[in-house]
Amino acid sequence: MSQKTTPSSIVSSQNSPRPCDPRVLSRIPELLDQKGFSPEAIEALLQFDVANFQWRRMWEREEFRGKVLKGLSDTLEAALLQGLISVARIQDGIGRPEPMAPTVGLVAEMMQVDPSRASRIVADLVSRGYVERSVAQDDARKSVLIVMPKGYGLLDEFMQSKWLLLIQTFDGWGDDDIMMFSKLFQRFASSLEHVVQQP
Template identity: 55%
Template sequence: MSTDDTLSQTSPDPRVRAGVPDFLHDEGFSDAAIEALLALDLSLFQWRRMAEKGEFKGKVLEGTSEKLEPAILQGLLSIAQISAGLGRDVAEPPTIGMVAEVMAVDPSRASRIVSELVSRGYVTRQAVQEDARKSVLVMTPKARAFLRDFTLSKWRLFSQAFLGWSGEEIATFSDLFGRYVSGLLTAVSAPAGDDENN
């Protein structure tokens, strides 16, 4: 058994025990790149934990006049995103089906969240002229005021993370992170087995 094999079996790092550094080396990554990728993996883990625990959104909500529960907040944010066309080809009048898709929940769950938003005065339902059986979701002035406060509170917190960064550093980070997300989306959407053919 080689020294590398012994280290892999005795290392407390599960990524090392699973052979990740060896895999990356076989894929052509340099030692420096492997070390950087493992460090990035840890940073992304911390970021995911913060997101899953709701720490960031909780801190953002401290700067708003109303405190919405996570699911209700996500429902309202989803409606706003669809209305603005964020992450979509075009802006569209939101429907419950679209909200379910953005939130990755079943339509019945989305319907309950929308009903709560309606009862709290954040959203109204409006019938579509071409099809009276179909309704779209429209944000009220109350929702728009809340979202303005939420957005400004988010950016106050967000900007603190970049204090001391130069404009060039921010531009580089934005470009590289965008490339990372784009590459990850491509990898996730690739048909199974595609990587075996390369």
Template identity: 60%
Template sequence: MSPRITETAETAETAMTDVSKLRAFDPRIHAGIPQFLEGKGFSPEASEALLELDMALFQWRRMAEKGEFKGKVLEGVTETLEPALLQGLLSIAQLSAGIGRPDPVQPTIGMVAEVMAVDPSRASRIVSELVSRGFVERRAAQEDARRSVLAVTPKSRKFLGEFTLSKWRILSEVFAGWEGEDIATFSRLFARYVSGILAVVSEAKDVPSEAVKP
């Protein structure tokens, strides 16, 4: 096993130890939840596994919010982009490719603001910086020349290619010690989990505002 893979395994073990410490430090985090899950029909073993999953996801969210994973990926890319600019560029690429949408779209600042969950003025400043640095260009919309849309540039495509390769170098190390069957099972179950979350969120959005009352 390579030193890098050993380091990754040790980091994962440390993270799980931190999760256990967090639960032991403040048992209120899951106070009453085992009983709630039991009332929903989950076995004690399933409930314990769900609580461990919850804490592991907490660790992942914290890493994501701090930008640790993306920061590691950027170490393998020649160009440097600040977190907000990186998120803006990824949002534009996501919209252009139609990821998370029925079809690709011509990105606008309003769409970028929606994907990034920021106000349009903030998105406009991010886009302007990406344009000035040569990652994005403004174009007239095909169906309406009066409307401005955004497009990635060759420089941007080169950066995104390096970013993707760097990401997969890291992920290949993360999964290097896994059996192929375990990877397939993890992929299938995680996709099922994400689909379930999306369905619940979508249902919540469809509920009329007057129906959501205490």
């Protein structure tokens, strides 16, 4: 019968954090143990933490985004690109229950910024010809946003560039691996969003 692995033995294993690791100093392995996670799950979560840091670093330093944006016909700063993507996702119902007429309020909600910030982003997109303001069909007092052909053109370039990188990233992955990764990552993102939105 194999001996039960304890948090202290996890810390000393070859692939695990060193004693000076901030996670160890903060007693994270012990906390996970107290919360009922198995030694194998604790090890997996600590390794996920490392991989997640690598991903965030690539994104924050624009290693991934910079490569995606390289060669596009126009260069938009990150906030404007995110704003354009948000308007398109709302308008086309991507990742949402159904398509909706985009408003500044919905853009602010999707981007998780305050309405004044979203309003400035939308105004810049309008001035550049990527988005147009229009009047809602059901309420003439309500202003809605429409992605213009120029906006869809840039989004097409962006999607092509992004997916070419993703195709290279998943090269060699089996179908089962891709489906399992997608399922688990969606579950992780949904759970994280639920936790973050709690009071």
